[in-house]
Structures are given as C-alpha cells and as structure tokens.
Amino acid sequence: MPATDALSRLQSAGLYALELEAVNRHFGALVALADINLTVRSGERRAVLGSNGAGKTTLFNAITGDFPPTTGRVRFFGEDVTDLPTYERVRRGLRRTYQISQLFGGLSVIDNIYLACRGVTRRRYSLKRPALDDTSMQAAETLLEAVHLESSRDVLVAELSYGRQRQLEIALALAGAPRLILLDEPAAGLSPAERGELIEILGSLPEHIGYIIIEHDMDVALRVAQSVTMMHNGRIFKEGTPEEIENDPEVQELYLGIGHGHG
Amino acid sequence: MDTDRLFNKSNPFAAIPAWSWIIGLLLILYPSFASDFFTYQIGAYSLLLGTVALSLMMLAGYGGMVSLAQLTVAGLAGYLMAILGDNSVGVMGLGWPWWLAVIVSVFAAAIFSAFIGAISVRTEGIYTIMITLAIAVAFFYFVRQNYTLFNGFTGFAGVEPPTLFGIYWRDPVPFYYLSLAVATGFVGAVLNASRSTFGLSLMAIRDNPRRMRALGYNVAAHRIAAYFMSGIIAGTAGVLLVWFNGRISPGTVGVDVVIDILVIAVVGGLRHPIGPFLGAIAFVLLENFAIDLIDRERFNTVIGLAFLLVVIFSPDGILGLWKRLRPKLRLGKSVPSAAAGTTPTDSHVSESVKEV
Ligand SMILES: Nc1ncnc2c1ncn2[C@@H]1O[C@H](COP(=O)(O)OP(=O)(O)OP(=O)(O)O)[C@@H](O)[C@H]1O
Ligand SMILES: [Mg+2]
Numbered sequence A: 001m002p003a004t005d006a007l008s009r010l011q012s013a014g015l016y017a018l019e020l021e022a023v024n025r026h027f028g029a030l031v032a033l034a035d036i037n038l039t040v041r042s043g044e045r046r047a048v049l050g051s052n053g054a055g056k057t058t059l060f061n062a063i064t065g066d067f068p069p070t071t072g073r074v075r076f077f078g079e080d081v082t083d084l085p086t087y088e089r090v091r092r093g094l095r096r097t098y099q100i101s102q103l104f105g106g107l108s109v110i111d112n113i114y115l116a117c118r119g120v121t122r123r124r125y126s127l128k129r130p131a132l133d134d135t136s137m138q139a140a141e142t143l144l145e146a147v148h149l150e151s152s153r154d155v156l157v158a159e160l161s162y163g164r165q166r167q168l169e170i171a172l173a174l175a176g177a178p179r180l181i182l183l184d185e186p187a188a189g190l191s192p193a194e195r196g197e198l199i200e201i202l203g204s205l206p207e208h209i210g211y212i213i214i215e216h217d218m219d220v221a222l223r224v225a226q227s228v229t230m231m232h233n234g235r236i237f238k239e240g241t242p243e244e245i246e247n248d249p250e251v252q253e254l255y256l257g258i259g260h261g262h263g
Numbered sequence B: 001m002d003t004d005r006l007f008n009k010s011n012p013f014a015a016i017p018a019w020s021w022i023i024g025l026l027l028i029l030y031p032s033f034a035s036d037f038f039t040y041q042i043g044a045y046s047l048l049l050g051t052v053a054l055s056l057m058m059l060a061g062y063g064g065m066v067s068l069a070q071l072t073v074a075g076l077a078g079y080l081m082a083i084l085g086d087n088s089v090g091v092m093g094l095g096w097p098w099w100l101a102v103i104v105s106v107f108a109a110a111i112f113s114a115f116i117g118a119i120s121v122r123t124e125g126i127y128t129i130m131i132t133l134a135i136a137v138a139f140f141y142f143v144r145q146n147y148t149l150f151n152g153f154t155g156f157a158g159v160e161p162p163t164l165f166g167i168y169w170r171d172p173v174p175f176y177y178l179s180l181a182v183a184t185g186f187v188g189a190v191l192n193a194s195r196s197t198f199g200l201s202l203m204a205i206r207d208n209p210r211r212m213r214a215l216g217y218n219v220a221a222h223r224i225a226a227y228f229m230s231g232i233i234a235g236t237a238g239v240l241l242v243w244f245n246g247r248i249s250p251g252t253v254g255v256d257v258v259i260d261i262l263v264i265a266v267v268g269g270l271r272h273p274i275g276p277f278l279g280a281i282a283f284v285l286l287e288n289f290a291i292d293l294i295d296r297e298r299f300n301t302v303i304g305l306a307f308l309l310v311v312i313f314s315p316d317g318i319l320g321l322w323k324r325l326r327p328k329l330r331l332g333k334s335v336p337s338a339a340a341g342t343t344p345t346d347s348h349v350s351e352s353v354k355e356v
Helices: A003-012 A056-064 A086-091 A109-119 A135-146 A162-174 A192-203 A218-224 A242-247 A249-258 B002-006 B018-033 B036-063 B070-084 B098-120 B126-145 B172-194 B197-207 B209-213 B219-245 B255-268 B275-293 B296-313 B317-328
Strands: A016-027 A030-041 A045-050 A071-076 A094-096 A180-184 A210-214 A227-232 A235-240
Touching: A016 A056, A030 A056, A030 A210, A030 A235, A045 A056, A045 A218, A056 A071, A056 A086, A056 A094, A056 A180, A056 A210, A086 A094, A086 B209, A094 A162, A109 A135, A109 A162, A109 B197, A135 A162, A162 A180, A162 A192, A192 A218, A218 A242, A227 A242, A227 A249, A235 A242, A235 A249, A242 A249, B018 B036, B018 B172, B036 B070, B036 B172, B036 B197, B036 B219, B036 B255, B036 B275, B070 B098, B070 B126, B070 B219, B070 B255, B098 B126, B098 B219, B126 B255, B172 B197, B172 B219, B197 B209, B197 B219, B209 B219, B255 B275, B255 B296, B255 B317, B275 B296, B275 B317, B296 B317
Parallel strands: A045 A210, A045 A227, A094 A180, A180 A210
Antiparallel strands: A016 A030, A016 A071, A227 A235
16 A cells, blocks of 8 residues: 555544545436545534435445445545445444435334344344343443334334334434434424424434434524535535525525425 | 344243144154154155255245255255265265264255355345256256266165164154154244344345445345355255155256245245245145145146145235134134244235345
8 A cells, every 4th residue: 555545544534534535426327426525524514405316315325335436435534445345334333324214114113223233243143132131232222212212112113104214214323333424314204393303313412423414404404514515416516614505695596596395 | 022022031932832832742742643654754754845945934034035946955965965975876975974974964055055145145036036046957957967976867875864872763753753853943943043133134134135234234144144054954954855765866956846845935934934844744745645636747737726826815825824714713812923023024025125
C-alpha cells in the first residue's frame, strides 16, 4: 500500500465517518449516481433531500454495498470498504433502514430484534437456543423498549401495523454498536404522533452515533439534521446548513418548482 | 406463543406433546406385532427414506432451499461404504474397519453437500432446483461410467453392517431399531437446531436474505453450513441404506429416486421434521401394495397423482391435512400444533424466492 494512501487514511480516521470519492452507479444506460463526492464527519447528522428518482436510495445502496458503485471509492472511518460485502460493512458499524420495510414477517418482533443484535456479535452459528440471560437477548429487550414496541413483543411481524413495522425497521438499525446509520425515509407514511416519536428516538441517540436521513418533509429534515445535502438527477446539487439550504433561492425554485408533492 | 417455546429454559421434554409419547411407544413396540417383512421392508425402509427426506425438509422448510441432490449425497456415502469397507464384487473394497468407513463416508457426504451448497447458494427457487438436479444427474452418469472407482453399471454388492455385541445388524428387528434410533436422533437434532440461533437465522434468511446481510450475516456461509448439516443427515441415512440393501448401483441414485425424495418430503409436509416420515410411510406402503391393484409400470402414475392431489388440496402435505382435520375430529381443543415453534410462518417454499 502506498505511503500517501496510508497517511491519508490515518488523517481521516476518526475524523470522517464516511467519504465517497467520485462514486458513480449505472443501471444499464441509466446514470443513477454521477460523480458523487461526499464526506460525513463522525457523529454528524445529515439530511439528504431530493425529488423522486434523484438517486437518494441508490446512494445508500452504494454506501452499504447492497448495490455497489460502478466506479469510485467508499471509505468508512478511514477504511476503504468499496470491495467489502455488505455484512462486513455492517460489522464495522454501518447500519441502514429501508424505504420499503425489509423485515422477517414469519418471525416475532423480539426474534427480529434479537437477530439484529446477534448479527454483529460472535456465536451467529450457535446451535443452542438463545437463553433469556443471553447478552444479545437482553440487548434486544432493551431495544424493544427504546422503540416502544413492548406490547408487540411476541407478535408475528407480518401481523404488525404499518407504523409499528416502521418502528421495528428502525430498531433493527439501532442494534449492536452502530457508528453511522442510514435512514431511508423513516417518517414516510407515519402519523404526526408517530413522527414525534421518531424525532424523539433520533434525538436521544448518543452523540457519537451519526446518521444520514432521507426525508421528503423539509420540516422534519431540518429538525433532525445539522447539515443538508440536496440531490438532483443523480448529482449533489447543494450542500449546507439547514438555514442555508432553506433560504437558497435555487433550492427554493427547485423544490417549489417540482411542487410539494412528495410529503 | 412461539417465542415462549423458543426461549423456554425449563425442561425441554415439557415441550413434547403427549401424542408424540404415544407414537414413540407404538414405534418401539412395532416389531413385536409386525412381521419381519413389515418391520424391515416397510418400517426400517420408511425410516431411512424419511431421514433422507428430513435432510431436504431441513433445507427447504427452514432455509427455503429446495435441493434435489440430497439422495445423491446419501448415495455418495453408500458408495464410499462399499469402496472403503468390504464388498463382494472384487472392485475396490479397501477393507477399512466399519467405524472408520462410516465416519469418513458421512463426513465426505457432508463436505459434498456443502460443496453443492456452495455452488447453488447464490441461486434462488427454481434455479436451485435446476442446479441440484443437474448435479444429481451428473453423479448418476459419472458412477455409471466410472469402473475403476464405482464399478460402473454393476455397482457393488455384499456391503454388510458389522456384527456387533453379538448382534447381526441386518436382521430385521435390530436393523429396525438402529434406523429408529438414527431417525429419532436426527428429528430431535433438527427440532433443537430449529429453535437455536442458527435455526432462527436460517428462517430469517429464507424470509429476507437482503436484510440479513444488512444485519451482519454472511448469508452464503449460513446456507452452506445448513447444507453441511443436512449432508450429515443424508450421509448417515445413505450408510444405513446401503446396509439395508446390501448393494448399491447407479440405479440407486437415479433421477427417478431423486424425485421420489422430493415427492416424499412435499407429500409429507415441509413444516415439521415429522412430515418427511409421514410421506415416506405413505410412499413405501404405496410402493409395496399399489402393485397388487395396478401394474408395476403404473406405479409412477399413482405417485404422481398422489403428489398432485396433496399439492392441490393440502400444500402443507399430510401434516397439513392432519392439522386441518384434527379440530373436526374433536381430538384437541385449541390445536397447539407441534409445528408452531419451529416453522412459525405461513410462507411456503416458493415464497422464499423474493428479490428486491
Ligand atoms: N435496482 C435498480 N435497477 C434499475 N434502476 C434503478 C434501480 N434502483 C434505482 N434505479 C433507478 O435509479 C434512479 C434513482 O432511484 P432512487 O431509488 O435512488 O431514487 P430516490 O431518490 O430514492 O427516489 P424516491 O424519492 O422515489 O425514493 C431512478 O431512476 C430509478 O428508477
Ligand atoms: Mg428512495
């Protein structure tokens, strides 16, 4: 490994949770991501805005490895993870939620959370039954309370209401020791009360845990984020503080021009 | 309810429903009222076919992976017993002690199964079926054409179980109990594994592999591990099957038999480890007695029809029929099914073919 590379890794380690370098993603002829350069500091809370089809979810897929970038590099806490499979990135502290819930419908709520807690520990291949005093099991119970799902503990996930499925979706991303969480429209379709709960959960996360949240609702986004990235047609269109973005004439034109038809 | 069972730390036997004690007792007493023919040709043979089908049930029911190569894995173990141990045809027969031959054969079968898994884990649904079928067909032609190792078309004969503790283990009654012990042991092991962390993660991978990756699981490795375990089951059954028949030839691992295992597992039911044994009993009874009513050539038609009927009227096989009929027969009040704790899902195998 060249010395300069090692040096830059050292410098960025601990400083940046995430660095994207000239990331492109093509689907056939479609360019879903074009030359994305993005840095997110450790512990930073960032919102990603953009119209439908702007490439926000594709950006998350490139970061997690669900759909790796066609070209470009992804660094996670200084380490180049571009060629690592998703589960390796997750074991390093990357988490995500999905725009469309990806849950285990045939298992109970607690089993879903238990698997999430167990996934980032050893003994994933254990042929023993999970005991109640198992550390992952206890972590799961704690998490269950944190996302207010105690009353649905043993309910099959397939039978859960939409709002509760969304809460579970978030619980799965909080399991283990996350360092950076990617939240793909967690508030979409939630009632105002559920939105309030979501904002409360995000607000109560320990400071060292950063997140990137995709959110169509400007108001929600601006309340939970310290910085904003605006995407358009697969490119980063604007970056700045919430105030800067909110008052940017170009953004206003784009957002108003497209209309508030997303929220 | 599922998790209560799942995380119940108390006496594991408490979870065993009363009816399974009764069935257990019947199985133990069976040779005392059954003839030698029924003990050996029906009883032991059903148990062995059921064990091979159990290895498929474990993969398909919990993991959503329908492998057609389970009988091939069993066949490899059987062939290895003839090659490593003794046979009467004068080809190979290395004369290893029986226990060493058994250990190596079963282990080799498990490795072979893991290898099949490694080839097919990146496929889903129908493609898994096609790849494993291709492997089964390739194995059949390979052993038929290879004379140096597998003695080609003729195969091997004179493969005997050892005489141990003064018992000749191919006698109907001892062999029946041997098969019963092995089958019961594996059913227990599969049930237990299904409630373990590994079993839970296997079911979750069946439901949503993509999410499992995003939770830190190496999905491919988990699937291969499941193939390895199912290979131990199939391999052990293969050793017993070659002792049962005393011989093994390409016909033993032919495509028709490969399909029979799938039929047995599906007809019996993929939701609970007992299913494959119900399927095996039905199959063996049909195989032995259908010819009294119809021509031998029509047997496959009968099996095919039975398969169709079950798939159409009870997608969960005989097991599903039983579950549906039981309330009507007023045999139980609330029907706490034995399957509840193990395959807590309504998804059928085909539903595991999800891609986002
Ligand atoms: N797996 C895929 N195969 C083909 N095209 C895809 C795939 N995923 C995304 N795309 C395309 O890439 C573009 C960006 O999609 P993406 O889902 O990232 O948008 P988004 O910003 O998340 O939009 P939304 O607000 O609707 O969620 C779209 O044109 C979409 O059709
Ligand atoms: Mg999206």
